[in-house]
Amino acid sequence: MSCFSCFGPRRRKTKTDSRIDDSTDARSNACVSVDSTESGQKASQSSARSFAFRDLAMASQNFKVANLIGEGGFGRVFKGRLDSGEAIAIQQLNHYGLQGSKEFLVEVLMLIMLRHENLVSLIGYCAEGDERLLVYEYMPLGSLEKQLFDLSPGKQPLDWNARIKIAVGAAKGLTYLHDVANPPVIYRDLKAANVLFDNDFTPKLSDFGLAKLGPVGDNTHVSTRVMGTYGYCDPEYANSGKLTIKSDVYSFGMLLLELITGRRAFDSTKTGGDKNLMTWSRPFLNDRRRFTQLADPLLQGCYPKRAFKHLVVVASMCLQDHARVRPIMGDVVFALNHLASQPYIPEHDSKIMNSPPPPSPSLEAALTCSRGRNLVRRPSNFQAGV
Numbered sequence: 001m002s003c004f005s006c007f008g009p010r011r012r013k014t015k016t017d018s019r020i021d022d023s024t025d026a027r028s029n030a031c032v033s034v035d036s037t038e039s040g041q042k043a044s045q046s047s048a049r050s051f052a053f054r055d056l057a058m059a060s061q062n063f064k065v066a067n068l069i070g071e072g073g074f075g076r077v078f079k080g081r082l083d084s085g086e087a088i089a090i091q092q093l094n095h096y097g098l099q100g101s102k103e104f105l106v107e108v109l110m111l112i113m114l115r116h117e118n119l120v121s122l123i124g125y126c127a128e129g130d131e132r133l134l135v136y137e138y139m140p141l142g143s144l145e146k147q148l149f150d151l152s153p154g155k156q157p158l159d160w161n162a163r164i165k166i167a168v169g170a171a172k173g174l175t176y177l178h179d180v181a182n183p184p185v186i187y188r189d190l191k192a193a194n195v196l197f198d199n200d201f202t203p204k205l206s207d208f209g210l211a212k213l214g215p216v217g218d219n220t221h222v223s224t225r226v227m228g229t230y231g232y233c234d235p236e237y238a239n240s241g242k243l244t245i246k247s248d249v250y251s252f253g254m255l256l257l258e259l260i261t262g263r264r265a266f267d268s269t270k271t272g273g274d275k276n277l278m279t280w281s282r283p284f285l286n287d288r289r290r291f292t293q294l295a296d297p298l299l300q301g302c303y304p305k306r307a308f309k310h311l312v313v314v315a316s317m318c319l320q321d322h323a324r325v326r327p328i329m330g331d332v333v334f335a336l337n338h339l340a341s342q343p344y345i346p347e348h349d350s351k352i353m354n355s356p357p358p359p360s361p362s363l364e365a366a367l368t369c370s371r372g373r374n375l376v377r378r379p380s381n382f383q384a385g386v
């Protein structure tokens, strides 16, 4: 899946069309800090190694095609192995001048400071001559895009419990960026292709070239040229250029909708209204009695019916047109943890369906009352945008 500037042609492979909008980004992004005790990470982890180009060429067997994992807008990604035996992913950035250097700097600085179990760790970097490379921990199970939409033949589709685990992990990664990083970091590139998996399907957010520092002081937003990915882009941000952490919340809602439906946020192979997941989903999202029609057929009906409906409600809240009525990610984590505490157990679900509702508060009540604040509005008149 590709990124774009909402107001221009696709960026990145050309010199004129880049994801990063203004020339101060890299410098302004340099001053992010995190409280390592709050993030639960060791301060000593906040470092990245500087590699010689030769080391990375050796690690990837001279960037052998057989080691090529894939190619994104920034460049190619190779699997490699360090002398220590550690597997790594090496992203070799395209040689296209200033914009590339700026994105490189943004990503290195961001990732040196930001460490969390739901963010891909930066192991190091190489800046030698024209070469710019980033070295990440290797994520053996690939991306959510692959696991959800491009599953290899014979592989089991993600079941309900795995989908909830992925949603919780991605939400925690975003919460760390929004609530722990100081000033907050707006990720701006949440999409299935950027959620990668380690061996036990722990999801990690990758690709910080688009990330931007959030507003500080009395400012409510940062103004920026609109960048993002088709289908995931917050309509309010797309219309105004005013970026807030709620733009990430919208993209997260879209990711939830993809997990629910098994459909891509934007699918150019489809026709008409089916291309855009929001357009396709709207009639179902607006009618609670039709929520289950959103379910991915690959789930084969194997999901807890109540939790499913609650997940649709959470997605709807995140996808509201107006940024200010979307929940904050900390509350989304709270709600998703509630759903994760009720895993799908086939016989169990049918018993629940035949028994009266449990006395615990509903998810919406939990969301509304979480942390003693009234943080979200019910999406009864929910009308999401494109």
Ligand SMILES: Nc1ncnc2c1ncn2[C@@H]1O[C@H](COP(=O)(O)OP(=O)(O)OP(=O)(O)O)[C@@H](O)[C@H]1O
Residues within 6 Å of the ligand: 001, 002, 003, 069, 070, 071, 072, 073, 074, 075, 076, 077, 089, 091, 120, 136, 137, 138, 139, 140, 142, 143, 193, 194, 196, 206, 207
């Ligand atoms: N740390 C990693 N471990 C394993 N695979 C990775 C890692 N980082 C990236 N990849 C894979 O490398 C490929 C290219 O990733 P990249 O982030 O450059 O592009 P993308 O996210 O697919 O697209 P875009 O450029 O639009 O963001 C993808 O298949 C991705 O899953």
Ligand SMILES: [Mg+2]
Residues within 6 Å of the ligand: 072, 193, 194, 206, 207
């Ligand atoms: Mg990516």
